[in-house]
Amino acid sequence: MHKQFVRLLVCFSLVTASLAVAAQESTKYPAEIADFQKWEKFPAECAGYRRSTVRAYAPALADYSVTYQSFGSMLRNTVTLFFYPRKEDSSAQLRAEVSEVRNAHKDAQIVNRRAIKLEANGKAYDATLITFEFTDRIAENPQKLSSQLLIVFFDSRTFKVRSTSSAEQGGEAEVAVRKLLQCVAWST
Numbered sequence: 001m002h003k004q005f006v007r008l009l010v011c012f013s014l015v016t017a018s019l020a021v022a023a024q025e026s027t028k029y030p031a032e033i034a035d036f037q038k039w040e041k042f043p044a045e046c047a048g049y050r051r052s053t054v055r056a057y058a059p060a061l062a063d064y065s066v067t068y069q070s071f072g073s074m075l076r077n078t079v080t081l082f083f084y085p086r087k088e089d090s091s092a093q094l095r096a097e098v099s100e101v102r103n104a105h106k107d108a109q110i111v112n113r114r115a116i117k118l119e120a121n122g123k124a125y126d127a128t129l130i131t132f133e134f135t136d137r138i139a140e141n142p143q144k145l146s147s148q149l150l151i152v153f154f155d156s157r158t159f160k161v162r163s164t165s166s167a168e169q170g171g172e173a174e175v176a177v178r179k180l181l182q183c184v185a186w187s188t
Contacts, residue, residue, distance in 0.1 A: 030055045031055065037061075043183060047183050051067070052068065067080045067081075075176055077164070079161060081161055084158050105136065109133055111132065113128070113129070114129055116128075120181070120185075125187065128151050130150075132147045134147065146164070148162070148164075159186050161181070
């Protein structure tokens, strides 16, 4: 009786493990994450922003994003923080990121491009900040938008920020994003 119970338990364990692997393999990406294991790194609210969605683009959170929306002020700004593996050639990767914005918004123009320093946990990081302007339809009305692309290359991973606001609020959005980055754990 004991041997049959052990066999049954082993079989049940194998089936459960197989189903778990099959479920992970069948997940379609991007996928919204409800059970995100890094909530403490990304507070629900901070610096005038509210976390709205977390998406995975690959298994085991090898590639994911966290989106924040501004609230409680006149600033209307959507900020998405992306975390994904770094490519070998960071110059080519940066060019690809710029091309991605230009392909998505045919009238996108670079209005500012500069190297900046970001600080986190007492350490300074080199970053590239590129500001685009383009027209897009929001609530059926064409609007001139400011979209910032900020990238930090680590040894094996990339941290990217996309921030979009009205063109008139572009400067205010840049300042607000820097405050947001002070309260999320983007560098760890």
